[in-house]
Amino acid sequence: MAHDSAATRARLLDAAYEEFVAVGLAGARVERIAKAATANKQAIYAYFGSKDALFDAVLDTRLQVLADVVPFRPDDLPGYIGALFDQLCLDPGLMRLTQWKALERTDASDAEREAHAAKATALADTLGIGLEPAVDVMMVVLAVAQAWLFTSPAVRNPMGANEGARRRRHRESVIAVVRAVVESASR
Numbered sequence: 001m002a003h004d005s006a007a008t009r010a011r012l013l014d015a016a017y018e019e020f021v022a023v024g025l026a027g028a029r030v031e032r033i034a035k036a037a038t039a040n041k042q043a044i045y046a047y048f049g050s051k052d053a054l055f056d057a058v059l060d061t062r063l064q065v066l067a068d069v070v071p072f073r074p075d076d077l078p079g080y081i082g083a084l085f086d087q088l089c090l091d092p093g094l095m096r097l098t099q100w101k102a103l104e105r106t107d108a109s110d111a112e113r114e115a116h117a118a119k120a121t122a123l124a125d126t127l128g129i130g131l132e133p134a135v136d137v138m139m140v141v142l143a144v145a146q147a148w149l150f151t152s153p154a155v156r157n158p159m160g161a162n163e164g165a166r167r168r169r170h171r172e173s174v175i176a177v178v179r180a181v182v183e184s185a186s187r
Contacts, residue, residue: 009047011037016044016058021093024100025055059101060111062094072119074126077137078179081145085171088149095149127186137185141178148174 015036019028030051034041048054070087073080088095108116116138124134148170 005047008037008039008043012039012044012047012054013058013061016054017062017093017097020055020058020100021096025052025104028055030054055101056109059097062097063115066091066094067115072122074119074122077123077141077182078175081141081178082171082175084142085145085148085174088146089167092149095146127182129185133185137181140181144174144177144181 012033015033016028018036019033028051030041030044033054034044037043044051044054048057066084066087070080070083116135120131120134120138123129123138124131127134127137129137148167
């Protein structure tokens with residue numbers, strides 16, 4: 001039977017995603033990743049070089065998928081944040097993965113810096129504001145979009161309301177806050 005290296009690599013990335021989401025980089029074990037991917041440990045080192053490089057590849061892959069699914073729209077920041085909120089609700093593991101990254105690796109990579117700088121520049125140009133205020137706007141709106149996922153169910157829904165209805169109301173609130181932030185920054 002022919003060996004499909006692309007399929008093996010994809011299985012390793014998927015298995016590693018699940019492992020890193022569950023236990024972070026420090027807690028992840030290449031043995032568990034290899035077993036879940038029906039591969040061997042050597043395949044991880046052959047394709048990625050190290051567990052750290054595998055983590056980077058998983059993070060880069062998942063963030064690229066997110067960027068492809070929810071393209072940045074500086075001319076419609078409320079719409080962008082609504083779409084981002086929806087996607088993060090569909091894949092809460094991505095937020096957990098990025099939190100592990102923030103906890104275990106405090107420095108931003110060059111790719112992260114470039115991606116955020118490009119977004120801030122586009123937002124500054126669109127809103128007609130300086131780059132520093134645009135960075136502040138980006139930080140606020142991204143925090144607002146992600147807040148839902150960082151709070152416990154008891155905080156998100158203290159009255160035990162219908163979860164779907166509560167999520168829709170929260171989404172509307174997120175969009176309203178972002179709209180207000182954009183209007184304020186544009187003045």
